[in-house]
Amino acid sequence: MKKTKILVARAIFPEIIGRLEQYFDVEHNQADEPWSKQQLADKLRDKVGAFTTGAERIDADALAAAPQLKICANMAVGYNNFDVPAMTARQVLATNTPDVLTETTADFGFALLMATARRVAEGEHYLRAGKWKRWAYDMLAGSDIHGSTLGILGMGRIGQGIARRGAHGFGMNVIYHNRSRLTPEIEAQVKARYVSKEELLKTADHLVLVLPYSPASHHVIGAAELALMKPTANLVNIARGGIVDDAALALALRDKRIAAAGLDVFEGEPKVHPDLLTVPNVVLTPHIASATVPTRKAMANLAADNLIGFLVHGKALTPLNPEALN
Numbered sequence: 406m407k408k409t410k411i412l413v414a415r416a417i418f419p420e421i422i423g424r425l426e427q428y429f430d431v432e433h434n435q436a437d438e439p440w441s442k443q444q445l446a447d448k449l450r451d452k453v454g455a456f457t458t459g460a461e462r463i464d465a466d467a468l469a470a471a472p473q474l475k476i477c478a479n480m481a482v483g484y485n486n487f488d489v490p491a492m493t494a495r496q497v498l499a500t501n502t503p504d505v506l507t508e509t510t511a512d513f514g515f516a517l518l519m520a521t522a523r524r525v526a527e528g529e530h531y532l533r534a535g536k537w538k539r540w541a542y543d544m545l546a547g548s549d550i551h552g553s554t555l556g557i558l559g560m561g562r563i564g565q566g567i568a569r570r571g572a573h574g575f576g577m578n579v580i581y582h583n584r585s586r587l588t589p590e591i592e593a594q595v596k597a598r599y600v601s602k603e604e605l606l607k608t609a610d611h612l613v614l615v616l617p618y619s620p621a622s623h624h625v626i627g628a629a630e631l632a633l634m635k636p637t638a639n640l641v642n643i644a645r646g647g648i649v650d651d652a653a654l655a656l657a658l659r660d661k662r663i664a665a666a667g668l669d670v671f672e673g674e675p676k677v678h679p680d681l682l683t684v685p686n687v688v689l690t691p692h693i694a695s696a697t698v699p700t701r702k703a704m705a706n707l708a709a710d711n712l713i714g715f716l717v718h719g720k721a722l723t724p725l726n727p728e729a730l731n
Contacts (some may be wrong), residue, residue: 409716410473411454414445414461417480421705428717429454446470454712456480464488468495476721478711480704482506483645485618489726499725500711504562505703506695511566513669513694514643518555518567518611521639521667523547526688548610548637548664550575556609557581557597558625559616559644565595567613572596580605583616606633611641618645628653631663639665643694646672655680658687669694 408430413422416437425431432448434440440448445461449471457463459481468474468491476498477487487499520526524547531537531545555571557564560583571577572595579597581587582605592599600608612634616622626640627650634640640663642649651672657663659680667688671677674692681687695701707722715721 409453410451411456411712411716412448412452413456414440414448415458417456417458417705418702421702421709424706424709425456425712428713442466449474454478454716456708456712457486459483459486462486462488463492463497463499465491468492468497476500476712476715478708478721480708483617484725485645485647487725493726493729496729498715498721498727498729500708500715500721500723501725502704502707503723505707506700507562507566509697509700510563510643510694511570513696514563514567514613514615514641515570517643517667517669517688517690517694518613518639518641519550520688521641521665522550522611524665524686527685530685548639550577550611552576552578553610554578554580554608556605556612558602558605558612558614559583560587560597561615561617563643564613564615565591565597567615568595568597577611580608603633606630607635609638610635611639614640614642614644614648616644616648618647623647624650624653626650626654628657631657634663636662636664638663639667641667643669646670646674651678651681655684655687658684661686 411429411431413431413433416435422431422433446467449455449467452471453473453475455477457477457479459479463477465488474497478500480502482501482503484499484501489499492499524545528545555577557568560581568579572579580600581597582600582602586599625648631653654666655678658666665686669690670692711721711723
């Protein structure tokens with residue numbers, strides 16, 4: 406019996422390829438070669454399903470080139486690489502991988518917060534450069550985490566995980582702003598208090614961004630928002646690039662209008678705004694918040710489960726646009 410054709414757009418765990426090959430005729434990219442938009446469209450032309458990783462743009466042009474496409478399974482919780490309305494109009498199901506990366510990403514968010522506040526990267530660079538000659542009372546003095554005010558912008562699963570770590574682990578006063586307020590029960594569980602966005606910016610000692618990217622959240626932190634923050638405040642972004650105006654942030658860091666920043670995501674990544682590379686008071690990591698082997702395997706398995714579930718059994722596990730099937 407002829408197998409359904411699917412595309413795996415990036416290199417993934419070999420055992421996941423093996424799982425998929427039990428059901429499908431798989432064209433994979435284990436060489437992890439970069440594809441242009443046109444090359445991706447060409448490879449999708451005869452495919453019924455696609456396994457994507459968050460970098461491959463599935464928009465109206467890609468869909469027009471892929472008349473047989475029925476499902477795109479993202480190995481990511483974010484899906485700003487998908488034009489979901491266009492996919493829905495074409496009756497192409499979109500799926501993502503929620504839940505399986507929540508705790509790992511929250512762990513990393515807190516690690517980045519701590520590295521930023523306590524100037525860990527600056528300290529390592531200082532030591533490696535041979536500058537550490539003697540003790541000084543103000544040498545690389547950072548800011549406290551315990552007992553400080555943790556602000557969270559975006560209070561979904563990951564935001565709640567960071568809130569729990571801050572409140573229960575470090576005795577932090579947790580405040581948050583979100584499109585919709587949490588229930589009183591969840592607020593009590595994570596010990597978080599809802600405030601306006603302006604109060605969040607003005608009050609937080611450490612501000613963590615965990616909101617999804619959309620046109621509405623583009624540059625939600627720009628020069629005006631940075632100006633509201635305390636000069637002693639730290640900013641951490643583990644959400645998506647484009648939420649922060651990176652050029653405005655680099656200028657605020659250079660002028661010491663905020664103390665420091667920790668960034669795992671960037672506008673236009675993998676490119677990084679050159680000004681961010683020249684300021685010392687920023688910790689930069691290459692989009693690795695979910696990067697543990699168990700979590701990345703869980704993400705890959707869930708994306709595979711969505712493809713198998715939908716194309717073999719008729720039901721995906723985590724659909725983003727079930728209305729596409731109507």
